[in-house]
Amino acid sequence: MMADAILRASGVYAGYGRGDIIHGVSVEARPGEIVTVIGPNGAGKSTLIKTIAGLLSPRLGTVAIGDEEIGGLPAPAVARRGIAFVPQEANVFRQLTVAENLEMGAWTDQDRKDERLDKVHALFPVLAERRHVRAGNLSGGQRQMVAFGMAMMVEPRVLLLDEPSAGLSPTMVEQMFEIVKGVNQTGVAVLMVEQNAIQALKISRRGYVMAAGKVALEDAADNLLQNKEISELYLGSRV
Amino acid sequence: MTAYLVSMLTFTGFFMILALALNLQWGMTGMVNFGIAGFYALGAYTSGLLTAKLGWPVGLAMPTAVAAGFVAGGLIALLSLRLREDFFAIVTLGFGEIMRLIALNEDEITEGPRGLKIDARPFAGMFDRELYPIVYLILVASVVALAFIVVECIRRAPLGRTLRAIREDDVVAEVLGKNVLLHRVTVFAIGGAFMGAAGALYAHYVQNISPEVFMPMVAIFIWMSVIVGGAGNNWGLLIGAGIVMTILEGTRFIGDFVDILDAEKLSALRIILIGTLLIIILRVKQGGLLPEQRFTYKGSQESGRTETQTSNA
Amino acid sequence: MSWQILVNGLVNAALIAPPAIALSLIFGVMRFPNFAIGGYITVGAFFAYAVNVDLGAPIWLAAIAAMIGTAVVVWLSDALVFRPMQGRGPVTLLVLSIALTLILEHIVRLFYGADVRGFDLPLQRPYRFGDIRITQEQIEIIVLAIAIAAITHLILQYTRTGKAVRATADNPMLAQVRGIDTGWIILLTWLYCGMLFGLTGVLAGLDLVIEPLVGWYLTIPIFAAAILGGIGSPYGAMLGALLVGLAEELTVLILPSTYKIGVGFVIIAILLLVRPQGLLGRPEIKK
DSSP states (O other): OOOOOSEEEEEEEEOSSSSOSEEEEEEEEOTTOEEEEEOOTTSSHHHHHHHHHTSSOOSEEEEEETTEEOTTOOHHHHHHTTEEEEOSSSOSOTTSBHHHHHHHHTTTOOTTHHHHHHHHHHHOHHHHHTTTSBGGGSOHHHHHHHHHHHHHTTOOSEEEEEOTTTTOOHHHHHHHHHHHHHHHHTTOEEEEEESOHHHHHHTOSEEEEEETTEEEEEEEHHHHHHOHHHIIIIIGGGO | OHHHHHHHHHHHHHHHHHHHHHIIIIITTOOOOOOHHHHHHHHHHHHHHHHHTTOOOHHHHHHHHHHHHHHHHHHHHHGGGTSOHHHHHHHHHHHHHHHHHHHHHOHHHHOGGGOEEOOOOTTTTTSOTTTHHHHHHHHHHHHHHHHHHHHHHHHHSHHHHHHHHHHHOHHHHHHTTOOHHHHHHHHHHHHHHHHHHHHHHHHHHHSEEOGGGGSTHHHHHHHHHHHHHOTTOHHHHHHHHHHHHHHHHHGGGHHHHOTTSOHHHHHHHHHHHHHHHHHHHHHHSTTTSSOOOSOOOTTOTTTOOOTTOSTTO | OHHHHHHHHHHHHHHHHHHHHHHHHHHHHHOSOOTTHHHHHHHHHHHHHIIIIISOOOHHHHHHHHHHHHHHHHHHHIIIIIGGGTTSOHHHHHHHHHHHHHHHHHHHHHHHTTOOBOOOOOOOOOEEETTEEEOHHHHHHHHHHHHHHHHHHHHHHHSHHHHHHHHHHHOHHHHHHTTOOHHHHHHHHHHHHHHHHHHHHHHHHHHSOBOTTHHHHHHHHHHHHHHHTOTTOHHHHHHHHHHHHHHHHHHTTTSOGGGHHHHHHHHHHHHHHHOTTOSSOOOOOOO
């Protein structure tokens, strides 16, 4: 249970240049688990995940994958180390076909590309069917599958998800979390930030609650779901 | 020497009027105008042709030139309704080139590259030859002052706040109930009017105008004046116009010391110098140019590059 | 008469198609209208002139030298001007590119003056097909334009790097997240486009004349073609070049040929108003 963390951010301060948005945040993901970071809008969830993905540099603190420090590395270098980030919006190449999108997914690791493509197609059969369609012409749900499929093309060590359920219809949200579970069952650790706290925590092993740029609470997902204060503060409106 | 100084100041005055007009259009409203030479030419040829070919009095021809600039500015601003700012810039550049092409090619009217000779002058015969250049300088200075007051008033009036709102975000301004298009058209037309005035003053001062004066290069000089002085700052750009004119004139004297350079090469060298200075100023004055409000994080959509810029994200 | 106009229009289109494709590619990855292309084309023409006339080398060698030389100039301008000022907004970059084109044009003037020149080539009789006249050079220009369009298409559609160029143009942030070194991709795009601009300078020198303003005269039709095709869409640029090339020649029937450059602007203005996304472009939200 207490395996060493595969991804660990400790004491991270970061923001968009004009001062920090997150102040000394520490989170970790262990092999094979789903971890969710919840919190209200503006708590700094997105800043945290973008910093881990290399889109922002931490001003202070460290980010490590395994034993290797990656804080401050540019995004492509982070990607090459097996961290696959799925952004919240604009997460597919709209002008490229589905097949080309998946090919770009495999950019950093060309080995056994076909084998992985088969795996992704097995996970999302519809992508095989529509492989010659431009991603921009797909439905929202199918675009989300392309975004996931792209990330899975490298057999990542950690999957980072920024609000995967944002903008999806309620039925799609459920489907979305099924997809996350399915991806996790292939052995990939998942770290996601979510507004949709209840459903996200239901499939998670652990959770962090962020508020005002700090981690306010960290506990097993089940405990967080039971926690009255939490459900009133952050989950209430979402039930 | 005094005569030279007076003429240099007069030319600086033309630059100042153009720079103030550009500042109204771009520095305060965010509308990019690269067709400054076109408005300048429109004013010069309108007033020049009306006096030289139709025998109009200067007192009537010059206001007509101003009106022409006003109308042209308003019409072009209508296009901004549907265009992104950088594409609008291309359209204004096109306007400038088309004005120059007309002046160049319709030589039965404009005399084309031979140059249009203009005899009429404001206050002709009222002052003696010695005094006249100074009188003209005062006339130009008054127009500079007028432009300054108008632009400054617009900046301070509620209209100015609206203009800044449009510059920052025209969608928000629209939502707030500000009629963005009307404001844009008004501002661009007023800017065009002052540019037309500068052209008319120029025409009757040099009394011989030809198309090669109105190359797109003029726009660069004026842009440089505004950028050096600081966008949105009317005092700054007066200084900026002075600096640009000093560089333009100062480099003329290089030829006196270096005789291997003929006039052609010297003028090329001046443009290279001006262009390089513009680039350096833009590079050094980080953020001094456009008030870029959009935040960008490392490797943003705007720039699309990360690798080179990890430190200042 | 009318067939001759068609042929002239085709040659015209062939001349502006490669740089219009290049402009589209550059716009795709850089996101601003780069007016430095005029300077690049002029530089290319004079590189070739220097190698061909001053050094006495054959024209094909001069063309290769011009492509390499222009690519280097383009790379330098990116490293010294555009890269340090990335993220400053399209208007600032537009001002910079206009300043750059003036600098390049006048560096050429400094060395060669404003005289009109031509390559050192044996004079050849134009071919005649009935009433239609076409020179050897014009045929070469058309063949080269088709070859460049085909090569660009193959690179973009079937090579890994070409797909990465499209991915970077489409969504640079996502490209980085997927591990694509977008800085490298942008550099490669610049170099490829630099070679196309250099070649355009040579072809313009073959068909028209060599003078410092040769790039400026072509800038507007190139922009018209790229915008017509939907800026950022290389395929649209090819189509746009064809339409602009023909339109410019057709206006010769009504207007003096000196107004050619104005035709490009009018096409741009009308098109931007009626269909801002271009013929094949995707709609882009006006900021």
